[in-house]
Amino acid sequence: MIDVKHSLILVAVMAAIMAFLRFSPFIAFPEGRKRPKVVTYLGSVLPYAVIGMLVVYCFKGVSVFSYPWGIPELLASLLVLGLHVWRRNTLISVFSGVAFYMVLVQLVFK
């Protein structure tokens, strides 16, 4: 019922694409060779923009127009934000946020 050969080929293709995406910047700009200043500049500002992008990426499946209107995500995110500004402890912020979010989606907004 499973086409083993075709499935193996697909896994190999997906792994190759992943490796291509991850390796290409390092192959395009190898160690010891001068690289354009603009690449160094992008490398220095991208982390800030990319983390912003990843935060939004995490909310891509949230619908604000239907129940529960993104309320659990909003409340848990605010808790993480507040806790982290206050205590600056990553573990406390993350695990409190997760526990609170699990309570919200499992018990409150069923």
Place this chain on the structure above:
Amino acid sequence: MTKRTLKRAFKDSLPILAGYLALGMGFGVMLQSKGYSFWWAILMSCTMFAGSGQYAGVDFLASGASILTTAVMTFIINARHFFYGFSLLDKYKGAGILKPYMIFGLTDETYSIVCSAKLEDGINPKKYYFFLTALNHCYWITGCTLGAVLGEFLPFDSKGIDFAMTALFIVIMVEQWMSTKEHLPALLGVATTVVCLIIFGADMFIIPSMVLIATELLLFRKKLDKTSKADESGVGGND
């Protein structure tokens, strides 16, 4: 020194441990529900090491998608990974024999920690990045395999535990925000992605976001380049 480095990497990886076990198990459950044994979960988590990529991969496998469809869709879904290397060209420089594996295992989560970790003296940065990558990879393989073995008979209701990733990215964004006076790149990243998500929808917004963010950062280069130099030399900006 190595032990201290490993300890620090383990401590920083704990939020990811929770998230990867949860997300990995979700993947494993999905995969076995399509008739694939846990060997496939091990194979995919070892060779791909990609959350959203593997979730989509289950659909490709189960539907017997063509090679071209699989290649193009995997590229689109994971294109954001293309950005990560640009910020790590210097950090990963000189990592030698460890470097290929560190690049191979560069996930969203590892990238975000590598970018923001402030390492004290006595910690070997290259080894720290390597340990972080390897630990995360172990968590991911464990999660994926457990999910495929246990299937629907999970011992507890894990719904919502994947919020660990969201929380981690929010924390890192707060840390970055507090570490610099220049908030334009972060604001551009959020605003551009929100606009693209609304316009292009949840399946197609990442590549337009990436292109726009890169373009905007290039347009603001004059302003931002100056600020980054001022930050480095310890001179505060006036604006």
